[in-house]
Amino acid sequence: MSAPGTDEIVVEHLTKQYKKLRAVDDLSFKVRSGRVTGFLGPNGAGKTTTLRMLLGLVTPTAGTATFGSRKYTDLSDPVREVGAVLEASSAHRGRTGRNHLRMICRAAGLPDTRSDEVLEMVGLTPAANRKFKGYSLGMRQRLGIAAAMLGDPKVLILDEPANGLDPEGIRWMRDLLKALASQGRTVLVSSHLLGEMQLLADDVVIVAAGKLIRQGPVDEVLGDLSGGVQVRVRTPQAEELTAALSELNATVTPGADGSLVVHGVEAAAIGHAAFTARVELHELSTERGDLEQVFLQLTAGKAGIR
Template structure:
């Protein structure tokens, strides 16, 4: 398990991480989400002992990274800025790390096969695409068969097939009871992969829950208006629907959790004349943008239905 407890980091007058606390459970894939500059990478660097916190702590199974003997056997980490010697082959790159984590040359070959780079084992990394470099970075994290994976933007540079492969690999590792933390600034990249989400903005925690709870915040409602509001209200009450006065200043109601077709059918059955009937859908990505304080930029999908 990963525990972040009141973690704070300041750089001069800039507070990159601000009193941040969350936990990452074993056996699930946790998405560490937030816009660029939210403090995700700084948090991960403090977790991995690369940056000293101003206050607070970040531990792995109750220990600081620096206190773990042979950390490569416990934690596999790949940060966004992973770099490689362009003149080394993929196999030689792993051979450099093999003695540090106590694995054999055969293990290096097995891992290259696992990440789909066995045919490129003897190619120089300088000729690799970004997607191939991402796979090699992941191979490096897996070399010591760790119980904890910490990956910073691992989908960068992967094509759709590569993203699907990554998703299946992370789910496989979580299914073995391992702890998996994956950072991203795009919810849609990890939406089909993660079980839990931790969302930060401005260095602060803004939301932490299972993905299903975040999805429940995505809502839909129907805006409906009639010249006979009493009759419309009676028709809505007859169906037991929750509704409230429209928030956009237009006369009418917002009906929660239903479709425009359902509202239209109820009005027709009650003989109620409608002057407006509009479906409003708030997507999960809109919820994410709202939580992180970004403008949705017209992301609300609107479907007009003839009255």
């Protein structure tokens, strides 16, 4: 097996014990570059503890959390390799957003001009000279991402980055993270917004009570656990269409709204069968599984209070 890339996140048999509480329990997963990975779990699942161990802020009881084969504390230039936001940005209340970033630049050996570049990236240029005490929670989230991107890192780790953002801000966040992943970066995002994660993530890692429950590409996880892709059909000739689809071994279930829900046959085949049987169609749409339903199914009875 080839060695993992330096920008690939690798968690292997990670465990964290706090006296009688096991916050993370023999957890293993990988986060690939060029993709957005959603890190999901109920409250108390161990997500934040895992991220803190990955960033060297908490010492594991056992196992490793690395970037490729290197711990965060072993990175030669972490600012340029890993960017992270574990909570809304904090700064001196009387300091402007621009000056806050410039302070970080100087500490990291980066040019002051980089602060203006990341302010533009996160849409804070108009507020660059406003004092931090006047920033909303959403603006603080943007400033935190700006700080994480100062070193132009290959890896970005975000814990609940959409907190405080309005719908427009959430869409902006989604577009930004997708764009960063498309550049080949590794993006790991922890979030409770399951509907948003279904739109954003390429892969998911689902944990509960400190243990891995499921991981894989979003479409694969949804397909395996929601009965696969389904097609919704509306027609005034439901009986005729159902009879035609039975010859294709399709499963047809009446929907509560008067539609038909079809499994086992793709939309194109349904359309052809309707055409052949001279059945009028008013709707023919393919529907993916729902990440929230899958999440609740996987984590039922496994949530913990930490």
